[in-house]
Every structure is written in C-alpha cells, then in structure tokens.
Amino acid sequence: MSAKLIQGYEVVIGFETHAQLATATKIFSRTSTAFGAEPNTQASAVCLALPGTLPVMNRKAVECAIRLGLALGSHIAPRSIFARKNYFYPDLPKGYQISQFEIPVVQGGAVSFYLGDEQKTVRLVRAHLEEDAGKSLHEEFHGMSGIDLNRAGTPLLEIVTEPDMRSTDEAVAYAKALHQIVTWIGICDGNMQEGSFRCDANVSVRKPGAPLGTRREIKNLNSFKNMQQAIDYEIRWQIEQLEDGHAIQQATVLFDPDTGETRAMRSKEDAADYRYFPDPDLPPLVIAPGWIDEVRAQMPELPRAMAARFVQQYGLPEYDATTLTQSQAMAAYFEDAAQACGAPKLASNWVMGEISRRLNQEEIAMEAVKVSSRQLAQLIGRIQDGTISNNAAKQVFDALWSGAGAEVDAVIEAKGLKQMQDTGALEQIIDAVIAANPDNVVQFQAGKDKAFNALVGQVMKASKGKANPQQVNDLLRARIAGPATPS
CATH class of the missing domain: 1.10.10.410 (Arc Repressor Mutant, subunit A)
Incomplete structure (x- = not known):
C-alpha cells in the first residue's frame, strides 16, 4: 500500500473502537444503562459480581453484534465464548472484565470509505462483545479520586482493525465511516462526549519496507478533532525520538487537548498479561442461522447502497449522493423533498447548502431541522414555476426557518415576493x-x-x-x- 512519507517514515495506524450498544439494560443484568444518573445508583449486585450472582446474556446486545457483522460483511460465529480478562484497576469492581478472546462473535469484514476521490478499505480483525468498566472521577475531588460504577456492565462491541491506515486523514475518515455505520444501523447512539463511541489509535512509524515499528496506543479519543491532533502529535513525537537515536517503548498514552500533546500513562500490556480464561458462569453463545436471517430481513438500506441508488434513481453526482447519506435523517429528508418537488438536483443543492449551513450555524442535528421537507418541496416548486426568484426564495426560507410563516404561498403573498408576470x-x-x-x-x-x-x-x-x-x-x-x- 503506497503512502506519503513523513521525513522518510511510513505511518502505520490501527484502531480499536468501543461502541456502546443501544440497549436499555446492561449486558449481563437488567440494570439500566441510562446516561446521567447519580453516581453508583445503577450498579447492581450482578454488575459487582457479588457472591451468589450469575450473569445472564442480553439478547439485544447479541442482535446488535449480528447487525454489525451483516453491515460489514463479516463472518458471524455460530458459536463464540466469553472469557475473563484479569486486571486490577479501581473502576473495575470484579477485578476482571467479561470479554471475548479466542472466539469472538464477529470475525473479519471491512469498512470502505472515500478519502477525497479515492476509495479506501480498512480490514477488520474482529468485533467482540464485552462489558464496560466504571469511571474514575478526578475533577470533583482534591487529593483523591472518586469511583462511579454506573457504567460497569454496560454492553460494548470492541471493533478492531488491521494496521491498514497510512495517514491521520485516513484514520479520521475511517473513524467517521465506522461512526456513520453504527449509528445508521441503530446499534449505537454515537455520542462521543458521553463516551458511547470511544476510539483508541495504535500508532507506529517505520522506514519503508522495514518491519512494523513499536506501537503506542492513544486511549479514549472522544472527538474527531482530538483524534486528528493526537495522531499528528504522536507521529511527530515518534519520528523525533527515532531521529535522536531513542527506541520507542510500547505504551498506553493519553491525549491532553489543552496542550495538544500525548503523554505516557502506563506500559502497554500484551494478551498474556491479562491471563484470559473461559468464564465459568457463561455458556457458549450460540447463534442459529435463522436468527441471522431474521436480523438481515430487518436491516435498513446501508449508506453506500443508498448513495449508489441516489446516483442511479435521481441522477445525482457521486459527491451529492455521498454527502446526503451521511445520516439516515438527512437522506430521508432529501428523498421526501425530491419526490415531492420532482427536482432532485435542486433539492440536493438546498439540503447541502442552506439547510446544512443553518444546522451547522445553530449546532443542531438534522432531526431538529426547522423547515420541513414538504415546505422545501413547495419552495422549490415556486422557483420552478417562476412564481419567485432565487433571491426571493432565500427570503421565504428565512421566514420559514424563523417560524414567521408555515406555508410557502402565504409567506410569498405577505412579503410581496411574486415575480412580475406582466x-x-x-x-x-x-x-x-x-x-x-x-x-x-x-x-x-x-x-x-x-x-x-x-x-x-x-x-x-x-x-x-x-x-x-x-x-x-x-x-x-x-x-x-x-x-x-x-x-
């Protein structure tokens, strides 16, 4: 794989992403997963593995894994097993984490996306089910740390890639593409600020043709902006170390957005350090072929397939189709407007232009758009039939967005915007x-x-x-x- 060199070094990046699954309860208990509860009010006896408790698998979490596997073209293991990953940390109440090691539920697959005009594909190693740990709290305390165990037992899919990425831009594009997929198929809300979609980037550098360099893992990148800055800094730091004659030590590092730097947190563990062994309280997870068929029948049209259909059905350029399918809400809005007005390219221009500009300006999601697809279709119709000019249409749009009018024709009449017909x-x-x-x-x-x-x-x-x-x-x-x- 060819890649641009930085100071004569090739960059190698792999990702491990934790996607919190959209279930109402935890992976092995009926405890709520709702965000924002008072600390330690959603930590049950099962979450803490108190004596006499037994974990019971959450069927919805398994269904989420199946949906991801189908979306990414992965092999869905008919039989997978859970293991105990042993390590000691204050926010891990059991002293171990229930995860999957030797036989994960989702194996292989790939994420494809565009970087500029070039299509890229990142291969996946696996996606396995596991429970989340709790959270250490430092800001609210002086000279000590607090522990909130509400997240303990929350269901996660850890999605692991091959080291296929060769630039920061490619890594961020991959993360955005994966974020789009997990939210599109409804298995994760994708809220990075709340920790629902957390990325760990494994970064190393090497001279072209040399073996893979020693990697350092940047933990818990919770925004695409931080991801870009953290990986860029880590690449520069590793090259400087090697150029100065120092060896890179394998480590887990954190990114400080205030300084724009990464700093080592601890030496990086290998699999043997966790002393994995099969969890004796959980039987193998068996997924019948019929269940996979049921989930497949319920899957939505995927982004790339929908974009291809928009090109074919509506005659849109590839760029438009790809942009409009960034979210299901935007795609549905466009399609409703396009079908209602019969002018798909005009509808695309308005959605990618004025609609997107207003959403970004007000920092609101597509679901909160203030001009309905029906109103937009009516507005486009009045441009097409010559009732109003493009400039007048923007005035009408402003009025609709601000709530000053509910009907396009009424706004045109009230503002005297009709074009001369005489x-x-x-x-x-x-x-x-x-x-x-x-x-x-x-x-x-x-x-x-x-x-x-x-x-x-x-x-x-x-x-x-x-x-x-x-x-x-x-x-x-x-x-x-x-x-x-x-x-």
Whole structure:
C-alpha cells in the first residue's frame, strides 16, 4: 500500500473502537444503562459480581453484534465464548472484565470509505462483545479520586482493525465511516462526549519496507478533532525520538487537548498479561442461522447502497449522493423533498447548502431541522414555476426557518415576493432603463459585458426585485442587440 512519507517514515495506524450498544439494560443484568444518573445508583449486585450472582446474556446486545457483522460483511460465529480478562484497576469492581478472546462473535469484514476521490478499505480483525468498566472521577475531588460504577456492565462491541491506515486523514475518515455505520444501523447512539463511541489509535512509524515499528496506543479519543491532533502529535513525537537515536517503548498514552500533546500513562500490556480464561458462569453463545436471517430481513438500506441508488434513481453526482447519506435523517429528508418537488438536483443543492449551513450555524442535528421537507418541496416548486426568484426564495426560507410563516404561498403573498408576470409592464421598465443609460448600451454593443450586467441590475432595481432575471436578460438583450440608435 503506497503512502506519503513523513521525513522518510511510513505511518502505520490501527484502531480499536468501543461502541456502546443501544440497549436499555446492561449486558449481563437488567440494570439500566441510562446516561446521567447519580453516581453508583445503577450498579447492581450482578454488575459487582457479588457472591451468589450469575450473569445472564442480553439478547439485544447479541442482535446488535449480528447487525454489525451483516453491515460489514463479516463472518458471524455460530458459536463464540466469553472469557475473563484479569486486571486490577479501581473502576473495575470484579477485578476482571467479561470479554471475548479466542472466539469472538464477529470475525473479519471491512469498512470502505472515500478519502477525497479515492476509495479506501480498512480490514477488520474482529468485533467482540464485552462489558464496560466504571469511571474514575478526578475533577470533583482534591487529593483523591472518586469511583462511579454506573457504567460497569454496560454492553460494548470492541471493533478492531488491521494496521491498514497510512495517514491521520485516513484514520479520521475511517473513524467517521465506522461512526456513520453504527449509528445508521441503530446499534449505537454515537455520542462521543458521553463516551458511547470511544476510539483508541495504535500508532507506529517505520522506514519503508522495514518491519512494523513499536506501537503506542492513544486511549479514549472522544472527538474527531482530538483524534486528528493526537495522531499528528504522536507521529511527530515518534519520528523525533527515532531521529535522536531513542527506541520507542510500547505504551498506553493519553491525549491532553489543552496542550495538544500525548503523554505516557502506563506500559502497554500484551494478551498474556491479562491471563484470559473461559468464564465459568457463561455458556457458549450460540447463534442459529435463522436468527441471522431474521436480523438481515430487518436491516435498513446501508449508506453506500443508498448513495449508489441516489446516483442511479435521481441522477445525482457521486459527491451529492455521498454527502446526503451521511445520516439516515438527512437522506430521508432529501428523498421526501425530491419526490415531492420532482427536482432532485435542486433539492440536493438546498439540503447541502442552506439547510446544512443553518444546522451547522445553530449546532443542531438534522432531526431538529426547522423547515420541513414538504415546505422545501413547495419552495422549490415556486422557483420552478417562476412564481419567485432565487433571491426571493432565500427570503421565504428565512421566514420559514424563523417560524414567521408555515406555508410557502402565504409567506410569498405577505412579503410581496411574486415575480412580475406582466411582460408589457416589464418591457416598459426595460425601455425606461435603456433610455436612462445610453452609455451602457453603447458599451455593451462594443462588447463590454459588464455594461449589460449594469443594465440588468437597473431593471431589477426598478422592478423592486420582482422581475424574472432570465426574462430580463432575454428581453433586454433582444432590445439592444443591434447598433445603438442616435438620440
């Protein structure tokens, strides 16, 4: 795989992503997974593995794993097993984490995405089910740490890639593509700030053709911006170390967004350090072929398939189709508007343009859009039938977005935005503008287009913006195409 070199070094990146599954209860108990509860109010006896308790598998969590496997073209193991991953940390109440090691439920598969015009594919090693640990709290305490065990036992899918990425941009694009998939198929809400989608980046550098370098794992990257900055810094740091003659030590590191630097947290463990062994309280997880067929029948149309359909069905450019399928909400909004107005390219332009600009400006999600797809379709229809100009359409859109009007036609009427339909009246305005601007007429006839544009502007001003710009262009050009008449 060819890649751009940095100071003569090739970058190698792999990802481990923890996606919190969209279940109402924890993976091995009926304890709630709701976010934001008071600390330690959602930690049951099963979560803590108190004597006499037994874990019971959450069927919905398994279904989420099946959905991911189907979406990514993975092998879904008909039989997988759970293991105990042993380590001691204050927020791990059991002293071990129930996870999968030797036989994960999802094996192989790939995530494909575009980086610019180039399609990239990152291979997956596995995705396995496991429980989350608790959370250590440092900010609220002085000289000590608090422990909140509400997250303990929350169901996760850990999605592990091959070391296939060769740049920071590629790594971030992969993370965004995976985020899109898990939210699209409804297995994760994708809220990075709440920890629902946490990425660990394994970064190393090497000279081209050399064996893989020693990797350092950047933990818990909770935004794409932080991800970009952290990996960029880590690459520069590792190259500087090697250039100075130092060896890279395998380690787990944290990214500090305040300083923009990574810092070592602890030496990195290998699998043997965790002393995995099969969990004696959990039988093997057996997934019948019929269950996989049931889940497959319920799967939504996937983003890449939908984008391809938008190109075929609506004649959209690939760029438009890919942009519109970034979320199900945006794709559904576009399709509703396109079908209602019969002008898919115009609908695409408005969704990617004015709609997206307003959403970004107000920092709201597509689900909270303030102009319905029906209203947008009506607005586009009034542009197409010549009722309003493009400039007037933006005024109507502003009114709809602000809640100043509910119906497109009512806003047009109230604001007096209808274009002139009386050709005779428009011709009178044009004749008056020509008479008042003879120099511009002469300049246009001498080949100066700016003079023509000035005349168009004068006509639009005289009509108070109600003239149809195309009609103005046609009539005006017909009037002054010949030699100027001496006054």
